[in-house]
Amino acid sequence: MPLFRRRPPAPADSPAAPPDADARRATRAHLTEFVRTRVGVEAYLEPATRFQQTTVLLIATTGEWTRRRVPDARSARDLAQELGIPVYDVQFTGYPQRMRDWNSRQRARARGR
Numbered sequence: 001m002p003l004f005r006r007r008p009p010a011p012a013d014s015p016a017a018p019p020d021a022d023a024r025r026a027t028r029a030h031l032t033e034f035v036r037t038r039v040g041v042e043a044y045l046e047p048a049t050r051f052q053q054t055t056v057l058l059i060a061t062t063g064e065w066t067r068r069r070v071p072d073a074r075s076a077r078d079l080a081q082e083l084g085i086p087v088y089d090v091q092f093t094g095y096p097q098r099m100r101d102w103n104s105r106q107r108a109r110a111r112g113r
Helices: 021-037 073-083 097-112
Strands: 042-046 055-059 065-069 087-089
Touching: 021 055, 021 065, 021 073, 042 073, 055 073, 073 087
Parallel strands: 042 087
Antiparallel strands: 042 055, 055 065
């Protein structure tokens, strides 16, 4: 299933993959690894704005999170389904408190150094 494809596939005799194919693979690998190595991960969709394209935010039960750009909300939903994690729209649910708590702990640790 073409998760991050924006253009038709290159012909079979094409000398190289599209230039952003490596970035798509790296994004997918990162998100898959995040889900594999953390407990209770959920996906949150962040809509595109004038300054940023659509992003997916993965948040573990500890509040640890990672964010990556995706082509659109459908791609993010498809990925979440493949990874077996729930997906929420941040415009409707907001960000979970555990993420804010984790951010606060990280800032406190950084100041304590």
